[in-house]
Amino acid sequence: MQALLAPIKQFLQCETPDEWIAEAIRPEQLSALLIDHCNCELKAAQTAMFLIRKYAIDKASGELLLNWAKPYEEFVYNKQRSVKDFLAREAKKNELIGELKPKVGVDYGPDLIAKMVRLIKEEFHHFEQVLAIMLARDIPYQNLTAGRYAKGMMKHVRTHEPATLIDKLIVGAFIEARSCERFAKLAPHLDEGLRKFYVSLLRSEARHYQDYLTLAQEISADDIAVRVDHFAKVEAELICEPDREFKFHSGRPA
Structure with a gap:
């Protein structure tokens, strides 16, 4: 764990305040923590899909991505959703059916596609894992509005290309790095099941931030x-x- 965290701590300019940890580990905050974490996993997958569709592939390939996301978005936006039925669906719902073709003349296209497709698959899997934990603990899924963290970062993204894409990738790196840092700081304070789960997420989150920077x-x-x-x-x-x-990425509790 320490080997994974060392470069992340160097990358981030501050550690999560102890006040946030104290708030996050209160028993009455467990539902809010898991619900927001669940939403964050889905948002990460959707963001990566947006980047691929906008910058790296043609329209036909974009339809393949939309089909991949469809079961997840139908679940999220269906008010009559059933977590149990969703989780029981065949594993193929987290598979990209077909081959994404890079746009002609976009040199970085194949690498962006490869890294983001792997990220999407992992984030969808994490989304399902958090859902399963919530189901086992009788915590209902809820749609949430975005907090100030990601919005605050996106305000600083430049508005001309390729600077916009570069900045969005850097923002993605910080979101993934902060997630990794918080998983590690939270883990020792949680029950055994959640502790093991959060520790299991560290490796993929650490790689995600590096992929974004690369x-x-x-x-x-x-x-x-x-x-x-x-x-x-x-x-x-x-x-x-x-x-x-x-929120999972909120600041010091007011």
Whole structure:
């Protein structure tokens, strides 16, 4: 665990405040923690799909991605949803059926597709894992509005290409790195089942942040260090500032 966390702690400019951990491990916050975590896993998959569709593939390939996401989005937006029925569906719901073809002339297309498809598959799997934990603990799934964390990061994304894509990838790296850091800090305070689950997520989350950074540098003609440093400061402020709403990525409890 420490070997995985060392580069992440160096990448992030601050650790999660102890006040957030104290709030997160309160028994009455368990439902809120798991529900938001569940939503975050799905959002991560949807974001990666958006990046592939917008920047790396043609329309026909985009339809393949939409079909992959369909069972998950039907579950989320169906008010008559059944978690048990959804989880019991065949494993093929988390499979990309067909081959995605990179856009002609997009050099980074194949690498972006490969890294993001693997990320999507893992995030969908994590979404189902959290759902199963919630079902076992009689915690109903809920749709949630986004918190200030991701919105606060996205406000700083530049509005011209390829800078927009580069910045979005850097933002993705920070979200994944913060998730990994919080899983590690939360794990020792949770019951055995949740502790083992959160520790099991560390390796994939650590790789996700590295994949995002690798893609950002591959696409950028310049060293991305300046942009990484900028977003590191933004991210640290969001994590340390008072936050009135408790979320998996919220700041210090107000």
